[in-house]
Amino acid sequence: MSKAAITGIHGYVPDYVLTNAELERMVDTNDEWITSRTGIKERHILKGEGMGSSHMGAKAVAGLLEKLNIKPQEVDLLICATTTPDYVFPCTANLICDMVGIRNVGSFDIQAACSGFLYALTVGSQFIETGKYKKVVVVGADKMSAIVDYTDRTTCVLFGDGAGAVMLEPNTDGFGILDSIIKSDGIGQNHLFQKAGGSRYPPSHETVEKRWHYVYQDGPSVFKFAVKNMADVSAEIMERNHLSGSDVAWLVPHQANKRIIDATAHRMGIESERVMMNIHRYGNTTAATIPLCLFDYESQLKKGDNLVLAAFGGGFTWGAAYVKWAY
Ligand code: UT7
Numbered sequence: 001m002s003k004a005a006i007t008g009i010h011g012y013v014p015d016y017v018l019t020n021a022e023l024e025r026m027v028d029t030n031d032e033w034i035t036s037r038t039g040i041k042e043r044h045i046l047k048g049e050g051m052g053s054s055h056m057g058a059k060a061v062a063g064l065l066e067k068l069n070i071k072p073q074e075v076d077l078l079i080c081a082t083t084t085p086d087y088v089f090p091c092t093a094n095l096i097c098d099m100v101g102i103r104n105v106g107s108f109d110i111q112a113a114c115s116g117f118l119y120a121l122t123v124g125s126q127f128i129e130t131g132k133y134k135k136v137v138v139v140g141a142d143k144m145s146a147i148v149d150y151t152d153r154t155t156c157v158l159f160g161d162g163a164g165a166v167m168l169e170p171n172t173d174g175f176g177i178l179d180s181i182i183k184s185d186g187i188g189q190n191h192l193f194q195k196a197g198g199s200r201y202p203p204s205h206e207t208v209e210k211r212w213h214y215v216y217q218d219g220p221s222v223f224k225f226a227v228k229n230m231a232d233v234s235a236e237i238m239e240r241n242h243l244s245g246s247d248v249a250w251l252v253p254h255q256a257n258k259r260i261i262d263a264t265a266h267r268m269g270i271e272s273e274r275v276m277m278n279i280h281r282y283g284n285t286t287a288a289t290i291p292l293c294l295f296d297y298e299s300q301l302k303k304g305d306n307l308v309l310a311a312f313g314g315g316f317t318w319g320a321a322y323v324k325w326a327y
Contacts (some may be wrong), residue, residue, distance in 0.1 A: 001130060001169035002172050003129065004129060004136070004168040005175045005176035005177070006323065007169045007326060007327060008068040009164065010063035010067055010165055012056050012060040013163075013285075014045060014046040014056065016046070017043075017044055018042060026125065026151075027150070027153040039279045039280055042159065042160060042280070043160025043282075044160050046143050053086060053143045053146075054092050056162060057093075058100050059118050061078070064137065072102045072103070074135055076095050076105055078102055079108060079136070080108075080110070080120070081141075082142055083147075084147055085109060093109050094107050113314035114311055116313070117289070118309060118321060118327050120138045122319070125176075128168050136249045139164070140285075144160060145161050147214055152214065154219060160283035162285035162292055163291075164290070164295050174324060175326035178241065178323065180322070182319040184316060190314070192222050193215075196214060223310070226318075227259075233319060233320040234308055235267060238268060241322050244269065248275060249305035249325075251276065252290055252294060252310070253310050255266075256312070258279055276327070277293075301325050303326065305319075305325040
């Protein structure tokens with residue numbers, strides 16, 4: 001049976017850089033606190049009227065197609081992971097397809113907060129494994145600045161905007177997404193969420209006044225769950241694939257907090273040189289963190305490298321994937 005191999009990767013972040021120094025002028029925070037508690041130094045922010053997550057997703061997908069010399073007409077399916085869709089509907093995947101010229105094929109969004117890319121990769125790989133499709137694009141795109149309250153120091157320092165996309169194609173030589181685990185538990189629903197704007201609390205003067213359209217996070221509770229579950233699921237995927245720490249060339253973790261990443265790597269027996277890390281440059285870009293890591297480290301990856309991807313996010317949602325790098 002074919003596996004779904006990642007055959008290309010591309011990333012995009014907007015030009016504007018929001019530094020810790022600028023945040024110091026906006027809220028009562030400081031570079032020392034942000035750096036020591038999170039590892040973040042700067043993040044990129046999408047500016048411009050009428051620009052949504054699709055803008056960044058389309059840049060990533062267009063760059064991917066160009067790099068791989070694949071025409072939009074050759075793509076069989078596009079899946080977008082996002083927590084900050086341009087609209088409630090139509091879906092952002094639909095808009096990205098339109099922007100890059102992909103027509104008459106299926107496209108849909110997946111919402112699994114910070115685990116979105118991992119979920120989308122898992123779903124996308126099924127269409128390849130069954131033999132139904134030959135070219136599936138999975139893109140993670142989030143404009144977190146659209147839902148961040150820049151008067152709330154507990155959240156505004158954490159997030160940034162960006163997008164990353166991968167191409168999935170069949171591989172029968174043992175490379176690709178060899179295993180994945182996705183999990184969720186609604187116990188976390190009130191610890192990290194955007195309360196209003198959906199069908200439970202549609203927009204009203206009251207929801208705006210109460211600031212319910214912004215990200216709310218109970219940081220310490222999420223931290224505890226994230227450390228435990230990201231490490232547990234990474235250990236689980238290693239165990240069931242008989243991988244020890246030394247077999248893993250790279251840990252590719254969701255970039256929410258350097259301390260969570262360090263704890264996961266420690267549990268897996270992987271030293272920091274083999275952990276992809278770019279949180280200092282981008283902050284937490286939600287569904288874009290994992291593809292942006294792969295994009296930044298692409299030149300260091302070798303065919304046959306064992307990668308463990310791991311994520312944790314709102315919901316709660318979490319998961320891991322075992323990938324044998326295909327090029
Ligand atoms: O990606 C999806 C999943 N999300 C995560 O994985 C995030 C998980 N949570 C975290 O990463 C951490 O909890 C945070 C980075 C959000 C916060 O770090 P913490 O070590 O848990 O800090 P805390 O929330 O317990 O706050 C410690 C202190 C508080 O002051 P008091 O009450 O001790 O006086 C906060 O008010 O730090 C204060 N604080 C700040 N100080 C300066 C909170 N935010 C800031 C800030 N600058 N930006």
